[in-house]
Amino acid sequence: MTNEQKLQIAAYRKAGIGYKQIAKELDLSANSVKSYCRRNGLNNEALEQSLPESACENCGKSIEQKKGKKKKRFCSDKCRNQWWNSHLDQVKRKAVYEYICPICGKPFSVYGNAKRKYCSHVCYVRGRFGAVAKN
Numbered sequence: 001m002t003n004e005q006k007l008q009i010a011a012y013r014k015a016g017i018g019y020k021q022i023a024k025e026l027d028l029s030a031n032s033v034k035s036y037c038r039r040n041g042l043n044n045e046a047l048e049q050s051l052p053e054s055a056c057e058n059c060g061k062s063i064e065q066k067k068g069k070k071k072k073r074f075c076s077d078k079c080r081n082q083w084w085n086s087h088l089d090q091v092k093r094k095a096v097y098e099y100i101c102p103i104c105g106k107p108f109s110v111y112g113n114a115k116r117k118y119c120s121h122v123c124y125v126r127g128r129f130g131a132v133a134k135n
């Protein structure tokens with residue numbers, strides 16, 4: 001095993017790639033990759049022990065992830081807000097829901113609120129109270 005291969009194994013393992021895949025990539029036997037990892041703290045158990053670090057998606061600062069907690073994407077609320085503000089297009093696209101109104105059968109889309117069921121207030125009133133709303 002060359003130094004180059006050893007470095008690659010470490011890099012692959014930290015990226016979460018399995019022994020077999022690494023062995024295939026580097027043209028080594030899965031067993032030698034496995035035993036190398038075990039000797040050098042790159043086996044699954046050791047990697048799980050060390051807290052993974054990741055970079056804030058807004059400012060690039062490294063974030064210490066807490067074990068067993070949901071992975072944090074931003075170092076602070078400020079960064080989260082900044083990121084969302086500069087990605088409003090994506091946010092909007094994600095928040096559009098397509099529905100068919102159960103009262104009039106008209107398709108409609110809802111921004112942000114997945115709980116809305118009717119296309120309009122008139123249909124909402126008809127759906128809830130079985131009456132036609134008077135405008």
Ligand SMILES: [Zn+2]
Binds near residue numbers: 074079
């Ligand atoms: Zn940040």
Ligand SMILES: [Zn+2]
Binds near residue numbers: 101104105118123
């Ligand atoms: Zn309707």
